[in-house]
Amino acid sequence: MDADLKIDFDVIPLAVREVMSRLEENSFRAYLVGGVVRDTIQGRQPRDYDIATSAAPDMVCGLFPSSVPTGLKHGTVTVIHGGLSIETTTLRREGKYSDSRHPDSVEYTSSLKEDLSRRDFTINSLAADGEGRVYDFFGGLIDMKNGLIRAVGQPGKRFREDALRMIRAVRFSCQLGFEIEFKTLDSIRLNSRLIARVSTERIREELIDILLSPQPGKGMELLFKGGLLEFILPELDEVAWVDGVAGKKGLFTQTMDMLEKSPARLNVRLAGLLRGVAQPEISAGRVVKSRNIRRRMGMLEPAEEILGRLKFDRRTIRSVAALVRECAASHPSGDKDTKKLVARLGEENLEDLFDLWRAGWMAAVIPGEEDAVNTLEKQAQAILSQKLPIKVTDLAVDGNDLKCLGIKPGREMGATLHRLLEVVMDKPGMNLKPLLLELVQLWKSKTEGQGD
Numbered sequence: 001m002d003a004d005l006k007i008d009f010d011v012i013p014l015a016v017r018e019v020m021s022r023l024e025e026n027s028f029r030a031y032l033v034g035g036v037v038r039d040t041i042q043g044r045q046p047r048d049y050d051i052a053t054s055a056a057p058d059m060v061c062g063l064f065p066s067s068v069p070t071g072l073k074h075g076t077v078t079v080i081h082g083g084l085s086i087e088t089t090t091l092r093r094e095g096k097y098s099d100s101r102h103p104d105s106v107e108y109t110s111s112l113k114e115d116l117s118r119r120d121f122t123i124n125s126l127a128a129d130g131e132g133r134v135y136d137f138f139g140g141l142i143d144m145k146n147g148l149i150r151a152v153g154q155p156g157k158r159f160r161e162d163a164l165r166m167i168r169a170v171r172f173s174c175q176l177g178f179e180i181e182f183k184t185l186d187s188i189r190l191n192s193r194l195i196a197r198v199s200t201e202r203i204r205e206e207l208i209d210i211l212l213s214p215q216p217g218k219g220m221e222l223l224f225k226g227g228l229l230e231f232i233l234p235e236l237d238e239v240a241w242v243d244g245v246a247g248k249k250g251l252f253t254q255t256m257d258m259l260e261k262s263p264a265r266l267n268v269r270l271a272g273l274l275r276g277v278a279q280p281e282i283s284a285g286r287v288v289k290s291r292n293i294r295r296r297m298g299m300l301e302p303a304e305e306i307l308g309r310l311k312f313d314r315r316t317i318r319s320v321a322a323l324v325r326e327c328a329a330s331h332p333s334g335d336k337d338t339k340k341l342v343a344r345l346g347e348e349n350l351e352d353l354f355d356l357w358r359a360g361w362m363a364a365v366i367p368g369e370e371d372a373v374n375t376l377e378k379q380a381q382a383i384l385s386q387k388l389p390i391k392v393t394d395l396a397v398d399g400n401d402l403k404c405l406g407i408k409p410g411r412e413m414g415a416t417l418h419r420l421l422e423v424v425m426d427k428p429g430m431n432l433k434p435l436l437l438e439l440v441q442l443w444k445s446k447t448e449g450q451g452d
Contacts, residue, residue, distance in 0.1 A: 005141065006132040007032075007040045015082025016049045020130050022063055028055040029091075030130060031112060034119065037126040037134065041144065042176075051079075051088045052115055052127065056108065060088050074106050091115040094161075113137045120158055120165045121172065121184075122150050147178040155187030163194035167206040167232075170222045174213035185226060192227030203232060204310045211269040217256030220273070224252075235277040235302060251276045254363055262359035267316065268352045271323035272359060274303040301325070319349050327356050331376060336425050338379045343390040350380055389424045389431045392417045396433040397440075405440055416440060 009017065012032070023030040030053045036046040053060065057077045061067045066080040067088075075090035092106045093114050109115060112127060112135060119125040122140040129135070138152050149169050151158045159166050166188045173180050180188070195203070210219035220236070223229040229237040236252070243250040255276040262268050303324040307317045322345055332338040345353060354377045361370055389395060397420070399413055407413050423439065424431040430439075 005041075005134045005136075007037065007128050007134060009128075009130070009132040011040060012036075013049065013082065013084060015084045016051070016086055017130075019064070019079055019081050019086055019088070020051060023051075023053050023055055023060075024130055026055070026059075026063060028053050028059070029112075030054075031127040031135070032129075033116070033127045034124045037128050038123050038140070038144065040128075041126075041134070041141075049084065049086050051086060052091055052112070053088055054091055054110060056090055060090075075108065092118075094118050117152060118161075119152050120162070120168060122148075122152055123172070123176075123178075125152050143181075147176075148181045149173050149176075149178050149184060150181035151184045151187065155184045156191055159187060159191045159194060163191070164198045164202050164206065166191065166195060166226060166228060167198075167203065167210075167223070170219050170226065170228070171206050171209050171213065173222060174210050174215040174219040177215065180222065180226075185222075188226035188228065192231065195228055195231045200309070200311050204312065207232065207310070208266060211259070211273065212264050212266060214264075215260070216269055216273075217260040220256055220259070233273075233277075233306065235306060236273070239276050257363035258359050261362040263355050265352065265355070267319050267323060267349070268355050268359070270307070270312075270316070270320045271303075271327060271352070271356055274306060274320065274324050275327050275356075275360075277302050277306065319352070322346075322349060323353055323356060326353050327360065331357075331372060335379065338376060339383055339388065339390045339425050342380050342383050347384055350377075354380075388428050389421065392421055394431070395420055395424065395436065396431050397436045401433070401437060402440060405437065405444060407440065407444070416443075419443075 016032070020030040020032070030051055032040075032049070033052045034048075034050050036049050039046040055063070057069065057072050057075055060077045060079065061069065064077075064079045064081060068078045068080065068085075070076055070078045070087070071089075075092050077088050079086045079088050090108050091110065091112060091114075093109045094106050116125045116127060116135070116137055119138075122138045122143045124140070125136075125138045126140045127135040134141070139150075143150050149172050151165075151169075169180050169184060169188060172178060210216060210223075213219060220229065221240075223232060224237060224240045229240065236255075239250075239255070240252040243252040255273065258272045258275070259269055262272050301321060301324075303321045304317055307320060312320075326341065326345060332341050342350065354373055357373045357376075358370065361373060383390065387394075395417065397417075399409065399417070402413055402416055403409070407416055420436055420439070424436075430436065
């Protein structure tokens with residue numbers, strides 16, 4: 001116990017304090033453990049509130065009828081109280097981890113120190129009792145002071161217990177601005193292959209947290225140095241190796257700079273991250289260079305393939321893939337091109353694209369000037385605010401109108417509608433039903449005349 005340090009227990013939600021008090025009133029010990037203690041000491045808002053207690057799970061359920069037995073096998077009960085879900089776990093020691101995620105067995109213990117010894121990192125091995133007294137058996141407070149992420153005990157053992165801890169080390173480093181202690185980082189390199197045992201969903205959630213952290217570029221660099229990037233994003237790992245072999249700041253370094261300068265929105269940072277691997281010149285022959293050839297071969301574009309592999313939802317995949325394509329393309333050169341960009345990308349993705357372009361400009365990845373991006377953004381906003389026609393569905397006529405003129409459904413109708421769209425993009429005033437129908441009749445008569 002650190003006799004000189006107490007956390008301000010008044011900042012802990014009342015519901016959490018009430019759960020601890022009820023346990024203590026019934027002769028059980030109760031401690032706040034893990035991230036809540038670390039974050040409270042740092043003055044940060046905790047993400048979760050976890051309690052370790054000497055009460056067995058059935059006793060916790062008896063005291064809190066609204067409890068949910070979320071992990072009875074491992075001594076965990078989720079107490080629903082005061083609108084919060086509070087994970088409450090019995091003090092325990094653990095057996096082997098055959099699946100590199102969960103212990104094969106647990107055994108309850110009366111020792112707080114023994115329970116904390118199974119935690120991942122020293123900064124997460126802290127506990128606080130109901131009076132705010134902090135318990136630190138493994139140097140977590142010193143490591144917090146020195147800004148270090150250090151495994152509790154033997155790093156290799158911790159990572160073999162739960163391989164996800166290796167990515168968590170990177171995530172904590174990016175979120176807290178800490179460095180990973182040398183032996184811990186070295187152990188990550190030695191055990192990096194174990195990450196293949198972890199579910200894609202768990203890896204994806206950690207990757208999202210890294211990308212949305214204050215230092216996403218640093219996170220990707222640590223994943224590379226720790227040998228994890230090879231198993232998570234092998235395409236980006238190749239790019240990083242090219243930089244390393246060349247011994248200069250290349251595409252990987254530029255991409256990391258771009259990430260650091262982009263706003264903390266997931267689609268923006270995913271697109272910034274994947275922009276590099278979508279470049280055919282760095283794909284080492286693994287990606288077909290021509291987009292048309294890829295389509296004929298039935299292949300996904302790199303961004304779609306990677307995001308699909310990581311099991312992102314379809315909406316995210318579509319939006320990010322579109323951003324990557326537009327980011328790699330040249331900027332629109334005129335009003336009509338800008339309209340086509342707005343139509344292609346959709347209003348919901350425009351802000352992300354412009355922020356991505358700005359980040360690229362600041363990182364000197366994408367040639368151009370900030371003024372050009374700002375001008376394009378103003379043009380796009382004017383197109384949307386004036387509700388100018390930019391899609392076939394914006395036309396004053398539809399398929400039913402064209403049928404009346406003898407235009408056949410299918411390829412002929414689609415071609416006619418797109419031809420009309422080209423006209424009204426140049427001359428929005430033409431988007432009136434009588435004018436468009438007259439134009440179609442003119443085209444039709446000319447075609448029939450040529451046929452005669």
